[in-house]
Amino acid sequence: MEGLDLSRKTAELLPVAEQIFAELRRASRDGEGVTREAFGARETAAQEVIARFARADGLRVERDGAANLVVSLPGRENDGRFIGVGSHLDSVPCGGNYDGAAGVVAGLLALALLARNGITPPRAVRLLALRGEESAWFGKSWIGSHALLGLLSDADLAQRRSDTRRTLLEHLRDVDADVGAIAAREPLLRPGAMIAFLEVHIEQGPVLEARDVPLGIVTSIYGNLRHRRIRCTGEPAHAGATPRSLRRDAVVAVSDFILRLDARWSEWLEAGRQITVTHGIVGTDPREHAISRVAGAVDSSLEIRAENEEQLLAFHDLARAEAAAVAERRGVSFALDEPIVNLPAAMDPEWVNRFEQICNEERIASLRMPSGAGHDAAVFAHAGIPAAMLFIRNQCGSHNPREAMQLADFRLALRVLVRALLGAGA
Amino acid sequence: MEGLDLSRKTAELLPVAEQIFAELRRASRDGEGVTREAFGARETAAQEVIARFARADGLRVERDGAANLVVSLPGRENDGRFIGVGSHLDSVPCGGNYDGAAGVVAGLLALALLARNGITPPRAVRLLALRGEESAWFGKSWIGSHALLGLLSDADLAQRRSDTRRTLLEHLRDVDADVGAIAAREPLLRPGAMIAFLEVHIEQGPVLEARDVPLGIVTSIYGNLRHRRIRCTGEPAHAGATPRSLRRDAVVAVSDFILRLDARWSEWLEAGRQITVTHGIVGTDPREHAISRVAGAVDSSLEIRAENEEQLLAFHDLARAEAAAVAERRGVSFALDEPIVNLPAAMDPEWVNRFEQICNEERIASLRMPSGAGHDAAVFAHAGIPAAMLFIRNQCGSHNPREAMQLADFRLALRVLVRALLGAGA
DSSP, X not given: OTTOOHHHHHHHHHHHHHHHXXXXXXXXXXXXXXXXXXXXXXXXXHHHHHHHHHHHTTOEEEEOTTOOEEEEEOOSOOSSOEEEXXXXXXXXXXXXXXXXXXXXXXXXXXXHHHHHTXXXXXXXXXXXXXXXXXXXXXXXXXXXXXXXXXXXXXXXHXXXXXTTOOBHHHHXXXXXXXXXXXXXXXXXXXXXXXXXXXXXXXXXXXXXXXXTOSEEEEEEXXXXXXXXXXXXXXXXXXXXXXXXXXXXXXXXXXXXXXXXXHHHHHHHHHTTOOEEEEOOOEEEOTTTOOTTEEOSEEEEEEEEEESSHHHHHHHHHXXXXXXXXXXXXXXXXXXXXXXXXXXXXXXXXXXXXXXXXXXXXXXXXXXXXXXXXXXXXXXXXXXXXXXXXXXXXXXXXXXXXXXXXXXXXXXXXXXXXXXXXXXXXX | OTTOOHHHHHHHHHHHHHHHHHHHHHHHEETTEEOOOTTSHHHHHHXXXXXXXXXXXXXXXXXXXXXXXXXXXXXXXXSSXXXXXXXXXXXXXXXXXXXXXXXXXXXXXXXXXXXXXXXXXXXXXXXXXXXXXXXXXXXXXXXXXXXXXXXXXXXXXXXXXXXXXOBHHHHHHHTTOOHHHHHTTOOSSOTTSEEEEEEEEEOSSSHHHHHTOSEXXXXXXXXXXXXXXXXXXXXXXXXXXXXXXXXXXXHHHHHHHHHHHHHHHHHHHHXXXXXXXXXXXXXXXXTXXXXXXXXXXXXXXXXXXXXXXXXXXXXXXXXXXXXXXXXXXXXXXXXXXXXXXXXXXXXXXXXXXXXXXXXXXXXXXXXXXEESSOOHHHHHHHTTOOEEXXXXXXXXXXXXXXXXXXXXXXXXHXXXXXXXXXXXXX
């Protein structure tokens, strides 16, 4: 490996990267964006694109018990343990082509680079192209990694996909997952087998772009708390005939709730507490609403993210107090569903240091940063598997069709990843 | 007619009224409420209930060129002119059984009472059971009366029904309306033929109940201005990775807009300006929204009602100014569709006085009041046809499944209506 010119070798792979991204886009195009529904047809089509390129490089391709795609490269040690690389292949509805896929393609090309150059890394490496990372589909996030660890509950398996209204269990069956083992909560990954999980991902915010740095090294992943449905119930009434004083208008009440949380969020930021607050879904009931009818009910979602568990729970308390205050003032009621809580996760300090050292040696500018977005890496970290992440700068945000990534930046991440694999176990 | 004991005669008809309302409910039940979709199956089923009872009393039943149901009773004068009575048979989705139907049943029973007692009124009377009054279906209100007057535009005919997404023209065809004449804007009613339109309707607000008065005599009908769709466009973004300062969150912006208008409305009421302001429909886009995604767009409706044209337009200006202020502050844009404007309409002073005189003579407590809700009576009034309305007290608001009406109050309205028909032309 001495003398391996990684700069040149990664450059040679860029046309392949371009081709794979183009094929992924083609397989999942949805208007301006892409849609790869979790445990659905276009997610599977994306797996097949990856599998085809992997086989062309002579790599072993298989599906694990959760129907995740796995591509393997043997290492010099043959004790069954391996380093996992990769990310997820699903996308939000009408999202961008890189969220998730960039990390899968980086992992694939790292394996391909080693294979094409006849290099056997110290440890076996497995690319995991995980399914079902995005919460948009089942409310639940990171389903592929949860399944591998035997962490899916009966309630999770009963969640219905937002488009088909069919359960996760049914969708797992559709893709030939081992639903018996999953329902019995058996780990599909032998404990101790995966000695690290290294995930490349586009940054989903604007920080690296604003700081003019191509790569981020993630130090921790924010926790989040989600209410999929908060139902505000008022009283439906005729719009012309019901005076303001006698209305219990769910639309006005929810607007009040949202603006109160927005004001509190602003105060928290001024006090230096880093959180995010989002109501991504809001709506009156299409079966009942009308232009000339005071809305009797509004459903909305709430998501709070924080680097710190205490702040996460404190803002949640505050949100409930504001809901109670609005209910009192406007004669409505708020029913909050059971929150889904994902605690913050620290990345492995040794891997963080190693990534940073490689960047320094390769003269690649990098930035240590927390991740506001959640990732499968956090799920593995919570399970005690050392995890680390590399962020690639992204120009246009994420979860939208215009998310962007420069191949020049992607290439730097690929270089750092290959070096990390070559150094592992040393 | 001397000696006709209207108190006893109306009492005799109450079991029939009860039976008709029960059959209407059965024909259009939808969960707790009823749904009679404009120019659709359950509206037609309601017509058939009315037609069956009318035929049983030997009344002539037909459908006019707009597929409204018409029930006729000849008068002593046979010059082709008639007094119209009635209301509409459609309902909002999951609405109540009395909004519209109460007036149709009152009209039917007025005719039945005269026919059963062998009484020929001075003027011919026609019950109009109008279709398509509610805006919930096509955005457009009072379609049945507009069609009769040749007032439906090509744009109206191209509106799509909220549930089927098919056009009004197609739905008119389905019910065998004379679409040629309607599209050519020919009046289906000979000018001058209808010498008055008397509409009984439940009050859709709480005023009569609060004042403990069974009947209202409507003096004027509020005008309204409706935006069916106001699109607020921000920027979709990843909820975890996009800081508050860089968001252009359409949900927060629309909440701000709604609360600003609510505050302005409150100020106007304090200044004595009687208006209503309603956002009955609000929603993120189900094809794109997600719990973990900052919403890039929200659609909402806006309806303003006022007794006075100047105030109607002034509040509309104010709403546009507030939208511009929110756009400026929150980095979003608002696109308002072409507003639908219905100007306020005065009821005929002679008929208002006649109703009041009858109430006084019959010792029935009544209240002169404006109608915040719009009605077909306003459409006829705008066309120069003397129109008047009687409101029946209603306990539980309107456009909801729980709207209520006491048969004792309904009977009083029936009594006043029969006396009005007997006195007309005298």
